[in-house]
Amino acid sequence: MSAPMEILLSVDSAYLKHVRTLMCSLVVNNPGERFKVHLLHQSLAPGAIEALSADLGRIGCELSPLQVDSALFGSAPTSKRYPQEMYYRLLAPSILPKDCKRVLYLDPDTLVINPVGPLWNINLEDHLFAAAAHTLPTELLHEANKVRLGTEHRYYNSGVLLIDVAAARSQLDPRDVFGYVRERGNTLLLPDQDAFNALYGKRTLEIPDTVWNLDARMLGMHYARGMGEIDINWIMENTAILHFCGKEKPWHKRYHYRLGLLYKHYRNLTKTLMGKR
Amino acid sequence: MSAPMEILLSVDSAYLKHVRTLMCSLVVNNPGERFKVHLLHQSLAPGAIEALSADLGRIGCELSPLQVDSALFGSAPTSKRYPQEMYYRLLAPSILPKDCKRVLYLDPDTLVINPVGPLWNINLEDHLFAAAAHTLPTELLHEANKVRLGTEHRYYNSGVLLIDVAAARSQLDPRDVFGYVRERGNTLLLPDQDAFNALYGKRTLEIPDTVWNLDARMLGMHYARGMGEIDINWIMENTAILHFCGKEKPWHKRYHYRLGLLYKHYRNLTKTLMGKR
Numbered sequence: 124m125s126a127p128m129e130i131l132l133s134v135d136s137a138y139l140k141h142v143r144t145l146m147c148s149l150v151v152n153n154p155g156e157r158f159k160v161h162l163l164h165q166s167l168a169p170g171a172i173e174a175l176s177a178d179l180g181r182i183g184c185e186l187s188p189l190q191v192d193s194a195l196f197g198s199a200p201t202s203k204r205y206p207q208e209m210y211y212r213l214l215a216p217s218i219l220p221k222d223c224k225r226v227l228y229l230d231p232d233t234l235v236i237n238p239v240g241p242l243w244n245i246n247l248e249d250h251l252f253a254a255a256a257h258t259l260p261t262e263l264l265h266e267a268n269k270v271r272l273g274t275e276h277r278y279y280n281s282g283v284l285l286i287d288v289a290a291a292r293s294q295l296d297p298r299d300v301f302g303y304v305r306e307r308g309n310t311l312l313l314p315d316q317d318a319f320n321a322l323y324g325k326r327t328l329e330i331p332d333t334v335w336n337l338d339a340r341m342l343g344m345h346y347a348r349g350m351g352e353i354d355i356n357w358i359m360e361n362t363a364i365l366h367f368c369g370k371e372k373p374w375h376k377r378y379h380y381r382l383g384l385l386y387k388h389y390r391n392l393t394k395t396l397m398g399k400r
Numbered sequence: 401m402s403a404p405m406e407i408l409l410s411v412d413s414a415y416l417k418h419v420r421t422l423m424c425s426l427v428v429n430n431p432g433e434r435f436k437v438h439l440l441h442q443s444l445a446p447g448a449i450e451a452l453s454a455d456l457g458r459i460g461c462e463l464s465p466l467q468v469d470s471a472l473f474g475s476a477p478t479s480k481r482y483p484q485e486m487y488y489r490l491l492a493p494s495i496l497p498k499d500c501k502r503v504l505y506l507d508p509d510t511l512v513i514n515p516v517g518p519l520w521n522i523n524l525e526d527h528l529f530a531a532a533a534h535t536l537p538t539e540l541l542h543e544a545n546k547v548r549l550g551t552e553h554r555y556y557n558s559g560v561l562l563i564d565v566a567a568a569r570s571q572l573d574p575r576d577v578f579g580y581v582r583e584r585g586n587t588l589l590l591p592d593q594d595a596f597n598a599l600y601g602k603r604t605l606e607i608p609d610t611v612w613n614l615d616a617r618m619l620g621m622h623y624a625r626g627m628g629e630i631d632i633n634w635i636m637e638n639t640a641i642l643h644f645c646g647k648e649k650p651w652h653k654r655y656h657y658r659l660g661l662l663y664k665h666y667r668n669l670t671k672t673l674m675g676k677r
Contacts, residue, residue, distance in 0.1 A: 151428060154673055236665060238672060356653055359664040376633055384661050387636040388513060395515055396431055 127157035131226040133211040147393040163211040209315040216291035230282035237363040253285040255332035281319040404434035408503040410488040424670040440488040486592040493568035507559035514640040530562040532609035
């Protein structure tokens with residue numbers, strides 16, 4: 124039996140319930156794979172973690188929770204939409220256990236609809252991360268972000284990150300993250316993503332967003348232009364990870380983008396596979 | 401371990417490839433259940449049956465093929481869209497093996513998106529069948545069909561049928577089916593369905609179409625009126641079987657009804673679970 128794929132999640136209590144749906148979609152679409160889930164958090168209730176552990180156990184996944192000392196961030200700005208937990212993906216190399224060599228970080232508003240093996244096994248060469256830059260809305264935004272953050276590369280979305288934990292553990296200093304967030308937090312538009320780009324963008328391998336981190340709004344009317352050959356048929360066959368970016372979320376009753384239908388189905392299938400909560 | 405649910409399918413070579421997707425959707429949405437598939441056919445190639453048997457074996461389903469003597473129907477009218485195989489569901493009681501007590505017949509253009517256990521275990525009382533009458537387009541059509549076929553009940557859709565094989569075996573005469581199809585075939589609008597309603601409608605328990613046989617076009621613009629509380633959220637949580645009725649099929653690239661997205665996803669997931677063909 125092969126070693127499990129290691130998944131990295133980081134949620135607060137508001138987003139915890141969506142982990143079930145994400146993991147259900149990952150397991151259904153990756154038959155024959157095993158998964159170990161590292162859950163970084165600040166203050167989840169022990170009972171909530173135990174319940175999730177039991178639920179994930181029903182689909183054969185092992186949960187490994189890790190509490191992060193929130194004092195390390197000092198007065199870094201957070202909000203309901205941007206809790207401290209969003210920074211934890213950047214700390215993974217320094218706080219994950221030593222036997223963890225590589226993890227795939229996934230935002231809790233992603234959904235897996237095809238095998239992720241090709242990303243898990245990607246050759247990172249001398250990069251420490253792999254991430255996608257969202258194609259849309261426009262290239263103009265990428266240029267603006269380069270100026271704003273002083274970067275040379277395209278602006279990466281930090282919702283899906285493959286991390287070479289073993290290499291990053293020895294090459295990166297976690298104090299960079301604490302310091303950047305404390306000092307620059309107030310000036311950041313999307314704090315986690317800006318920090319990722321500013322600190323680690325240079326060490327990142329770009330992967331196609333249409334396969335590994337598709338903005339689920341892209342099938343909406345005015346986004347669809349300029350997508351070329353990428354239509355619903357292409358997406359169903361080729362896209363592995365959908366990302367439900369933006370304020371509207373597919374677990375809201377009135378979410379209206381087309382791909383939300385798949386999320387709603389997996390959310391319901393989760394109840395069949397793990398029981399209701 | 402509980403006894404398997406027994407599924408009845410009947411396809412010609414053109415529809416055979418869609419059985420994989422249907423069975424994949426059934427297995428994924430019914431964890432912990434086992435399935436035995438009775439496949440009634442006229443002239444499928446042995447190689448095609450063996451390939452399907454191997455594919456279904458990969459998701460834990462047993463295939464039991466049964467060839468029907470096509471001479472029994474004489475000169476009954478058929479076409480590419482309405483092949484002789486569509487009548488075979490009506491013969492199931494007389495040709496399925498004696499140890500088969502109950503089967504769930506499914507059209508090859510259906511998709512399962514929730515557990516079917518509650519239908520499989522339904523109390524049929526003294527009925528021989530359970531079937532749904534499609535709510536839409538209008539009740540007017542039901543009245544027209546009553547006059548046309550000389551029936552008293554609503555017009556049932558024969559795409560999803562629960563059949564009490566044990567009781568029907570002793571109470572129905574298969575010659576009724578052969579005779580009806582030979583004599584009336586040319587005057588029937590939807591031959592399989594008309595024959596089912598005329599011959600067996602009186603012995604049928606009505607079940608809700610919104611749960612057990614939802615016309616997938618119902619989410620289209622002009623069908624959606626009059627559906628009351630039934631929206632996309634209700635359907636994802638409550639509907640167990642989608643039926644992609646009509647000439648347009650969700651395996652066509654340009655199929656445009658919303659629920660076709662789920663079909664396309666399961667069609668692709670089938671390749672992941674069973675391999676490409």
